[in-house]
Amino acid sequence: MKTGLLLLLSICSIMELNSQSKTVDRQPVAAGRFYSSDRETLRRDIQKLFADCRKPEGVNHARAIIAPHAGYVFSGRIAASAFSATPRDAGYKNIFLIGSSHVMAFEGASVYNTGDFVTPLGKIHVNRGIADELKKDFKVFDYPTSAHIQDHCLEVQIPLIQYYYTSAPSIVPIIIGTSSSSTIKKIAEALRQYFTGDNLFVISSDFSHYPSYEDGKMVDNATAEALVSGDPSVFLSALRKNSLQNIGGLATSMCGWTAGLTLLELAEGQENLEFRRIDYCNSGDSQYGSKDEVVGYHAIVLDENADKREKRGNEGEEFSFTETEREMLFDIARRSIMSMLYEAKRYSPDESKMTASLKKPYGAFVTLKIDGVLRGCIGRFVTDKPLYRVIGESAISSAFEDPRFPVLTKSEYEKTEVEITVLGPMRKISDIKEIKLGRHGIYIKKDLRAGTMLPQVATEYGWTVEEFLGYTSRDKAGIGWDGWKNAEIFIYEGLVLEEKGK
Numbered sequence: 001m002k003t004g005l006l007l008l009l010s011i012c013s014i015m016e017l018n019s020q021s022k023t024v025d026r027q028p029v030a031a032g033r034f035y036s037s038d039r040e041t042l043r044r045d046i047q048k049l050f051a052d053c054r055k056p057e058g059v060n061h062a063r064a065i066i067a068p069h070a071g072y073v074f075s076g077r078i079a080a081s082a083f084s085a086t087p088r089d090a091g092y093k094n095i096f097l098i099g100s101s102h103v104m105a106f107e108g109a110s111v112y113n114t115g116d117f118v119t120p121l122g123k124i125h126v127n128r129g130i131a132d133e134l135k136k137d138f139k140v141f142d143y144p145t146s147a148h149i150q151d152h153c154l155e156v157q158i159p160l161i162q163y164y165y166t167s168a169p170s171i172v173p174i175i176i177g178t179s180s181s182s183t184i185k186k187i188a189e190a191l192r193q194y195f196t197g198d199n200l201f202v203i204s205s206d207f208s209h210y211p212s213y214e215d216g217k218m219v220d221n222a223t224a225e226a227l228v229s230g231d232p233s234v235f236l237s238a239l240r241k242n243s244l245q246n247i248g249g250l251a252t253s254m255c256g257w258t259a260g261l262t263l264l265e266l267a268e269g270q271e272n273l274e275f276r277r278i279d280y281c282n283s284g285d286s287q288y289g290s291k292d293e294v295v296g297y298h299a300i301v302l303d304e305n306a307d308k309r310e311k312r313g314n315e316g317e318e319f320s321f322t323e324t325e326r327e328m329l330f331d332i333a334r335r336s337i338m339s340m341l342y343e344a345k346r347y348s349p350d351e352s353k354m355t356a357s358l359k360k361p362y363g364a365f366v367t368l369k370i371d372g373v374l375r376g377c378i379g380r381f382v383t384d385k386p387l388y389r390v391i392g393e394s395a396i397s398s399a400f401e402d403p404r405f406p407v408l409t410k411s412e413y414e415k416t417e418v419e420i421t422v423l424g425p426m427r428k429i430s431d432i433k434e435i436k437l438g439r440h441g442i443y444i445k446k447d448l449r450a451g452t453m454l455p456q457v458a459t460e461y462g463w464t465v466e467e468f469l470g471y472t473s474r475d476k477a478g479i480g481w482d483g484w485k486n487a488e489i490f491i492y493e494g495l496v497l498e499e500k501g502k
Helices: 002-021 041-051 073-085 128-137 155-164 181-193 213-228 230-246 259-268 306-311 321-345 386-401 453-463 463-475
Strands: 061-066 093-099 110-111 116-118 122-124 168-176 198-202 274-281 298-305 363-370 373-379 414-424 427-431 441-444 449-453 489-497
Touching: 041 073, 041 155, 061 073, 061 259, 073 155, 073 274, 073 298, 093 155, 093 181, 093 259, 093 414, 110 128, 116 155, 122 155, 128 168, 128 181, 155 198, 168 181, 168 259, 181 259, 181 441, 198 259, 213 230, 213 274, 213 298, 230 259, 321 386, 321 414, 321 489, 363 386, 373 386, 373 414, 386 414, 441 463, 449 463, 453 489
Parallel strands: 061 198, 093 168, 093 198
Antiparallel strands: 061 298, 110 168, 116 122, 274 298, 363 373, 363 414, 414 489, 427 489, 441 449, 441 489
């Protein structure tokens, strides 16, 4: 019996591997229902949607849009308005197309990586390299592509993409099957490296389902206002409040709320980004819709704020701390080390005493030195944890878990200097001229190898930009001195805090 079971598992594993290696294009299932299955009719329909839609003004550089996915006769004009927030020749490298599953539930996300997507307008290329990487590197994406086969939520967006852009970018199709907020954070963390100005994130979602016309407008306004606040907790609170109002017919405030929450997790803490509402209607506004049971449709853009982006040139503008807050961070770092060193237990700061700035999810590194010589340096780039916790954990890791050094001793601790570097969000660059020595740290990634150096390292050693890249590439990423030349390069700003009196 056991032998037979093992044989069956082996056969299933081989079948799964073989199925994953084949190229299987995803065929349309919404054509003829949500939009025309005739190529020329579809082109004319979409042309009219873009001609009639509201054109947003003053958008600087859209990083994401939220667009509906109902039938074009109901929501197509709103979807066209969302895409109109981007230039037709925007030149995005990829569109990350994210929706919430309408057909099955599973504890993560499914990224389509077995072929391209097909519509009556032709085939659109799926970036299988990114899709494969997500599935390989992150267990949260290790779910079957079958989640995509019958779901319309991503497909409905694709003809709009094919028609609108002068050169359609590759897509990365992602369907979320979980309703766990903690799992959503893991999905966002995995996607964060791609959340740059080079890529567009398209969140596919309708809003309220089946309330009356007036109730629908009320609920949709409340949900949208919470969403554009940019705060995941405010958004989740609004969804709960809507559901507790016992509004007749209301099945959901936002069918793609998990996709929307993913975007909020990605955008949180990035002060240079802001949400804007573009247009709204519901199915009751269509000649084909009833006002008794409506579905709501919003067009929303996440835009780079030009004014706030310029402020990033000023040291500490994006994240600054009062003298008291700085002292609190160093106190947490030292108490965390001492508690492990003398009591073999972790120090837990009093959360009620933490300021709003110290609760923000900033990445950070804690560097330990003795007589100016490095003794440990470990931290986190991206995290959903508040800064004060990141500092405590990084201090412990730097003292006792840095593989380059033995664990810190009590006698060494008495001579140890502590330095804290708080990190801003990472941004992918295409030109190394964007790197400003002393202001930017760099993160180099190629395949599964990656490495970083903090902003202050280049100035401490007096390196040029190319030396900064070379040392990081060779010594941190392990891809050779010139490896950076065909690798992905990200930059981030760091605010270096020095301990008072040290």
